[in-house]
Every structure is written in C-alpha cells, then in structure tokens.
Amino acid sequence: MSETSHILVIDDERNYLLVLQTLLEDAGYTVTAINDPETALAFLEESEVDVVITDMKMPKVSGREVLERVKKNWPHIPVLIMTAFGSIENAVDLMKYGAYDYITKPFSNDDLLLTLHNATELARAHRHYRLLQAAMEERYGVHQIIGRSRGVRDITTMIERAAPSRSTVLITGESGTGKELVARALHLASPRREAPFVTMNCTNLTAASMAEELFGHEGQAANGAIAIRRGRVEQAEGGTLFLDEVAALSPELQIRLLHLLQDRHFERIGGTEIVQADVRIVTATTRNLSALISEGLFRDDLYYRLNVVEIPLPPLRERREDIALLAAHFINKLVHENNLTLKTFSPDAMNFMTGYEWPGNIRQLQNVVERCLVLVPTEIINVDDLPPEIRDEESQFKSAVDLLPVQLDLADTLEKIEAALIRRALVRADLVQVKAAEFLGISKSLLQYKLKKYSITGH
Ligand SMILES: Nc1ncnc2c1ncn2[C@@H]1O[C@H](COP(=O)(O)OP(=O)(O)OP(=O)(O)O)[C@@H](O)[C@H]1O
Ligand SMILES: [Mg+2]
Structure with a gap:
C-alpha cells in the first residue's frame, strides 16, 4: 500500500530535486517536488501529504523552520531531514523538535527508501487511528445521547461539567438506561479522548482472575527473568477505565481499587514493583450501593471515592x-x-x-x-x-x-397508583383536563375532584 503514498520533497537545488523525484517515483510513490519552501508549505494547505522530505540548508526558509511549521499545523505528518555530512549535529538536534529521522547527503538509495518506507508506515498508522477515533466520536459522542426530557438534558450537562477533571464518576441506573454510552461520551468529551477507553465488567470473572485482569501479573519466566502481563489499569494509562457492575467486586479487589484511587499507583499481582497509574476511573452499577453498604457487602470508604460525581440515569x-x-x-x-x-x-x-x-x-x-x-x-x-x-x-x-413489592398497604398503594395514573394522563394530554379525563374514562368533574384530593396541580 505504501506505493500510493504521497511524498512532498523540498530542496532548493533543482537538480537534486529531480534526481530524488525520479528515484521515488520509480519506487512507486506519488511525488510533489518543490524548490521553494514557502510554496511547499502553501501546498500542504491544499493537498493531503503523507511524508515530507526537506533539505536542511536552504536560503530563505531553513529546514528547521519547515519542520516547526509542519509540526505545528500537521503534527501527524512525519518529516525527514536531508543534511550534508558536516551538519549532522544540527540534524540530531532537529530530532528533538520532532523530526522523524535524518539522512546524510550523499545517501545510498536503499537507505533513503527504507527510511521513507518506515515513515509512510507510521503515517498510515496515524491515518488509520484518526479514522477509528472519528468513528468512535461519531458513535459514542455526547450528541448521540438522544432526548429532550429534563432527565437527558441534566445528563449531558453533567457529562460536560465532569469531563475536564479526573474525578471519579459513578453512573447509576437500571439495565439498558445508557450507562456505557454515558461513560464513553464522558471519555470522548475529556482531555483524555486520544488515550484508551478500557472497559471491564466485574461480574464476568472469578475474584482471582479478575485481580490479574485488572492489575496484571508478575512472575518468573522459564528462563528465570521476570515475566510481566499488563492489566486493564495499565492498558488504560492516560485514559479512562470503565468498571461496569462495580458492586460485584470482591472485598480484596475493593481494597486494591481503594488504594489505587488514594495513591495513584499499584503493584501487579505477584509483583513488587510499584507502577504509577494515571487513569480516570468511571464505574457503573445497576444495584443500590448504599443498600449493599448497610449489608456489609460494599466498603463505604470506596463508595465515597467512587461517587465524587454521580450521574443517575432515569428509567x-x-x-x-x-x-x-x-x-x-x-x-x-x-x-x-x-x-x-x-x-x-x-x-x-x-x-x-x-x-x-x-x-x-x-x-x-x-x-x-x-x-x-x-x-x-x-x-x-x-x-x-x-x-x-x-x-x-x-x-x-x-x-x-410485578414491579411492586409483595408486602404493601393495599389502600395506600391503590391511591398512589391512582394519583400516578392521573398525573401521567395529564402530561399525555398536555394538561388539557377534558382530554385527560377521556384517557382515564372518567368525567371531567370526577377528575377535578381527584386532582384536589391528591393535590395535583399543573404538573
Ligand atoms: N439517550 C440515549 N440516546 C440514544 N441511544 C441510547 C441512549 N441511551 C442508551 N442508548 C442506547 O441503548 C443501548 C443500551 O445502552 P447501554 O449499553 O449504554 O446501557 P447500560 O445501562 O450500560 O445497560 P446494561 O446495564 O444492560 O449494561 C445502547 O445501544 C445505547 O447506544
Ligand atoms: Mg452496560
């Protein structure tokens, strides 16, 4: 595929430019060769380019300036620097400013083609990554959270407010209310959006395998060296770790998670090395954590750490x-x-x-x-x-x-149900009482009597 890559070559010596153009075109690249850096930079505004190759010493605009301007405006384009043998030190210096690599003139064709091949591979990986990122944002961005109800507006506002910080977020709600969608939207709205979003469902595994899944593993390999397997916490480095059904965490893992949140570092299972962790923890639960705390099944200190921001999703x-x-x-x-x-x-x-x-x-x-x-x-x-x-x-x-408890006060429950049905009918009738009465199959005067009885006003 690299054959179709588009290479922009900048060099003030026309002869050199021609030689390079022929060489690269023979190798199957699409080449634009320009001998004036300003014109070349203007060309980048108009055309998609995969790799830039620039000479270092040019009269008006130096290779260094070309590099700086490309890195500023098109940070994903690899820039290859060509330099005369005498100025290698300067070229090495340019690596610090983000040059992909340098080649010294005169160079062997094979060396140039190999370096260029690697640079186009990198450009392609970047392109692929950006497409995936755009697809994720299209699929899971805040704009995908549909609804004009107050509840949904509150959710999007909370996501936007919570996104910039690294505070933990607890998302609560029944099954299917959009907890994962909200977690992803939060990640994509945060400064961590380019880093990984890693999820883990805490109900899927046994306690022991979950510990390794989360925190990784360190052990001795057959040759005696230390073998390392990274867990989800490390995979999410710089990004967001989403722990779904967090109520299912074993007591031991609850403690480990608490320490991770307090210390921002952890040890892999079986290991001694301290690993620093920069992750934002977002958790979700369909269960009522307060009830689990009073039953002694969930640690209250962990709960307070997890719900710095709580986003409740209405059914x-x-x-x-x-x-x-x-x-x-x-x-x-x-x-x-x-x-x-x-x-x-x-x-x-x-x-x-x-x-x-x-x-x-x-x-x-x-x-x-x-x-x-x-x-x-x-x-x-x-x-x-x-x-x-x-x-x-x-x-x-x-x-x-079926949603009601078996043990209840019948008269009281019937009244509550009646009041709820009347409220619903009113809302569905846009508060037009005649229409609401019609929905309920009662007269308007009976409806008015009941509105008074249950103190139901406008809404
Ligand atoms: N407000 C919304 N607008 C549009 N689509 C939504 C909304 N909320 C949820 N969805 C969609 O509904 C489906 C279920 O959402 P999601 O998987 O996030 O729910 P959940 O709360 O994680 O469910 P569970 O508890 O079963 O895991 C998904 O396809 C999601 O994209
Ligand atoms: Mg889910």
Whole structure:
C-alpha cells in the first residue's frame, strides 16, 4: 500500500530535486517536488501529504523552520531531514523538535527508501487511528445521547461539567438506561479522548482472575527473568477505565481499587514493583450501593471515592416524552446501517409504545424497533405488529404490578397508583383536563375532584 503514498520533497537545488523525484517515483510513490519552501508549505494547505522530505540548508526558509511549521499545523505528518555530512549535529538536534529521522547527503538509495518506507508506515498508522477515533466520536459522542426530557438534558450537562477533571464518576441506573454510552461520551468529551477507553465488567470473572485482569501479573519466566502481563489499569494509562457492575467486586479487589484511587499507583499481582497509574476511573452499577453498604457487602470508604460525581440515569418510563424521539433515532440509525426500508410507527402504535413500562429501558426499545423494521412487511408499523407485551394491555398491567413489592398497604398503594395514573394522563394530554379525563374514562368533574384530593396541580 505504501506505493500510493504521497511524498512532498523540498530542496532548493533543482537538480537534486529531480534526481530524488525520479528515484521515488520509480519506487512507486506519488511525488510533489518543490524548490521553494514557502510554496511547499502553501501546498500542504491544499493537498493531503503523507511524508515530507526537506533539505536542511536552504536560503530563505531553513529546514528547521519547515519542520516547526509542519509540526505545528500537521503534527501527524512525519518529516525527514536531508543534511550534508558536516551538519549532522544540527540534524540530531532537529530530532528533538520532532523530526522523524535524518539522512546524510550523499545517501545510498536503499537507505533513503527504507527510511521513507518506515515513515509512510507510521503515517498510515496515524491515518488509520484518526479514522477509528472519528468513528468512535461519531458513535459514542455526547450528541448521540438522544432526548429532550429534563432527565437527558441534566445528563449531558453533567457529562460536560465532569469531563475536564479526573474525578471519579459513578453512573447509576437500571439495565439498558445508557450507562456505557454515558461513560464513553464522558471519555470522548475529556482531555483524555486520544488515550484508551478500557472497559471491564466485574461480574464476568472469578475474584482471582479478575485481580490479574485488572492489575496484571508478575512472575518468573522459564528462563528465570521476570515475566510481566499488563492489566486493564495499565492498558488504560492516560485514559479512562470503565468498571461496569462495580458492586460485584470482591472485598480484596475493593481494597486494591481503594488504594489505587488514594495513591495513584499499584503493584501487579505477584509483583513488587510499584507502577504509577494515571487513569480516570468511571464505574457503573445497576444495584443500590448504599443498600449493599448497610449489608456489609460494599466498603463505604470506596463508595465515597467512587461517587465524587454521580450521574443517575432515569428509567425510560420516567421520561416517556423521549420514547418517540428515541424510536425515530433508532429507525434512522438501523435503516442507515443495515440498508433496511424506512418505516414509521402509526400514531396508535406509538401510543402503545409511549404507554409501555419498558423494563429493559432503551436497549429494549432499540430491540423492538429493530424487530419491527426487519419483520413488518408494510411501511407503516401498526398496533398489531408490536410485540404482544407492548400491545396486550393485560400483560402491560401484569408487568406494572410485578414491579411492586409483595408486602404493601393495599389502600395506600391503590391511591398512589391512582394519583400516578392521573398525573401521567395529564402530561399525555398536555394538561388539557377534558382530554385527560377521556384517557382515564372518567368525567371531567370526577377528575377535578381527584386532582384536589391528591393535590395535583399543573404538573
Ligand atoms: N439517550 C440515549 N440516546 C440514544 N441511544 C441510547 C441512549 N441511551 C442508551 N442508548 C442506547 O441503548 C443501548 C443500551 O445502552 P447501554 O449499553 O449504554 O446501557 P447500560 O445501562 O450500560 O445497560 P446494561 O446495564 O444492560 O449494561 C445502547 O445501544 C445505547 O447506544
Ligand atoms: Mg452496560
């Protein structure tokens, strides 16, 4: 692939330039040869270039200045310096300013081609990396957190506020509420965005293997030397370590994590060397950590270290106004990614969707949308096309009741449910009482009586 790389060669001696151009073109490169540095730098503004080769001594603008300007404006382009034998010291000096390498004139063609080949490989790795980075930001940036509810606006504000610092962040919320998405968006909004985002689910492994997975391992190799395996903490160096389901950490690992947070260094399992760690720790949990603390299952000192900033994610049923928006977002995304036919939900179908409890939250909504896109043959998705648990009122009712504790005060609970249903109907009716009464199948005067009884005002 390096054959197609575009090389910019700058040298004030025209003859030399010509020789170089022929040599590189014969080797399969695309070459732009320019004998005036200013013109060459202007060319960089207009054209994508993979590697710059510049002479060191030129009358108006020196190779050093070319290097400085390229590094400032296009830091990813490797710059190769050509220098006469007598000025090697200066060339070595330029390495400190970020030159990729230098070659002394006169050079052997093989040496030049080898050095250039390595430089184009580096340029290609950079290009590849930038594409991946752009794809990550496209997929997981803050702008991918969809919703206009108060809850979602609060989340994006908190992400933006918390991003610049290295404070720990604890993300709480039911399954499928977007915890991982928020963790990634936080990383991408932070100054650490170019460094790794490493995740680890604490429920997946036994305590012993998890310790090694997190902190790495040191042991004796067959030849007697120390063998080192890096853990996730080291892999995330300079970046963010996301610990999912942090409640599942064993007591021993809780202590190790606490020490890591306090001391910013750690020891690998089986090792003695102290390893410095610059990582931001973000954790997530579906479980209530305070309850686990009172049961003695989670250390409170660790908890306070972990939730310097807490981002609670509301369940989808508490931000129903986002359901239609999210459904449209997933339709667009899935249609685009999988080349499916565009479909829309009928108003009736959407009513059922916004009324459903969504125990699996946004992930469940995404799955339902995908299923409808794949299975429904028509362009309109009707009520009958919805999965039974959403269109069947009986099972909706059942799933709502399933969420209640078995032991409860019946009269009190019924009143709470009645008040909640009235509030929901009002919101869904845009606060128009006649419409809300219609949703509930009661008269307007009965509704007004109940509004008073439960002290429900505007919202
Ligand atoms: N506000 C949102 N806007 C758009 N997509 C979202 C939003 N929240 C979550 N998603 C999407 O929903 C899916 C589930 O989100 P995610 O995996 O982050 O949830 P989670 O809380 O980590 O779930 P679990 O607890 O099951 O691991 C993902 O595909 C994610 O991109
Ligand atoms: Mg998750």
